Amino acid sequence: MVSSTTPTDITELPNFEKHGKVSVWCSTTSYDTIPDSYFEEDDQGLDAFAKNFSISEYDHENMETNGVASGTALVKSIIEDCSYSSAYGEGVIHKINKMGHAQVSWIILLFDFEYRNKLTKIHEDDFLQYVGSFVYDMDSTSLAEQEQIEAAREAKRLLEAQLLLETQAALVEADAAAESAPTIIPVVPKAATLKVSEAEPERIQPKGHNPWLK
Template sequence: MASSITSTDNTTLPSFEKGGKVSVWCSTVSYDTIPDSYFEEDDQGVDAWARNFIINEYDHENMETNGVASGTALVKNIIEDCSYSSAYGEGVVHKINKMGHQQVSWIILLFDFEYRNKITKIHEDEYVQYVGSFVYDMDSISLAEQDQLDAIHEEKLRLEALLILHTEAALVDTASELGLAPAVEPAPVSTAVEPRVEKVEPKGHNPWLKD
């Protein structure tokens, strides 16, 4: 698919493109209160967000966003469905929490991009704040998928432990029947099996396509 590049007239800044890095912005402003003009491009194809952060250019195909339509949600609940977030999600949560936000409304991700606010001197605009740049790789799964795998692994360990307990109880009963040992009443164990964890599909969407 052909790339769609947004650029500004500022040619004095270096390119922020960098493979293996993802730059992150967050907002605490309810998404449904942000004016449509913030997401619209001008005659030069430049949106207000890029102009505000003095970004020379970025590839739209490397952008991903996620959030809630109204209000805010826990940072992890928003970042966990984003692409490759098992590599950087916990770092994003930690950094945004350090910024004083336990909840955010939406986030912007630019992959293969390392924004440097020390150069631009722009840390935030009216609606979003720059969080930082984090290492990622395309072999990583999402944080939500990682949590699912962890839950499945814990369930497997639980079932294995149940099997061991039942096997031991059966051995005790057999030994008792043969008169090899006194009968021992095994401790009750739960045999309930928790629902199988289903894979969560990413919920990323692009605010630049705001209705």
């Protein structure tokens, strides 16, 4: 679909460069059906994409594209491998889904760039639709890497929990075995047990009345 609005004169446009922002476009047109002329640059280094969206200039080294060679794929499967996408990937997925696309064929990202379609009045051309501008951080990993890290952490947590359960089960089993074992009471030999009365000399009791005893 071509925008019904005539592109603004590029000489009147401000510079859209902005550190820490990434602008995203998506397409639902199969990549192998797009004519080569769409990607050809003119003498100023601008391709049809830039001219169609009234972008006067951009740093080609800050552009990143990803997609499938033919047909379409889930948005997540395309955005998750893009640079720093753990910072903005979920936002892109939500926005594209809200635009009515569960799948796309390819996307364009311009880093350190904040495209303003409210200024240009251009939201789409024959092959691309503007998605939005999102905050990104160069310290962020890709969405795919983040999921791998989280999966590894979850696997480690489950392993530690399993080891803890096995340790507790072993302690319970040891306690049960100790309680079921017979109690041994030491026996003292009889020869060693003497009554105090047996150790004392026998006292002789007098018989009858003896006047000499007072």
